[in-house]
Amino acid sequence: MGLHRQGGANKLDDRESLQDSNAILMREDPGHPNEPIKDDSVEAKALVEVEKCIERERP
Secondary structure (H helix, E strand, O other): OOEEEOOOOOEOOOHHHHHHOOOOEEEOOOOOOOOEOOOHHHHHHHHHHHHHHHHHHOO
């Protein structure tokens, strides 16, 4: 499944190039139009932050 920039058809061959852009990853599969691709690293970072907040709130 390829990647493209929202609002255009520019295909990206390298995910690293996305780190320096404001592109939103979207699926090309017509069965899931405009559904963002899940980024596990963002979810993992958010989970770590939530865990840190919980630890700070404990007596």
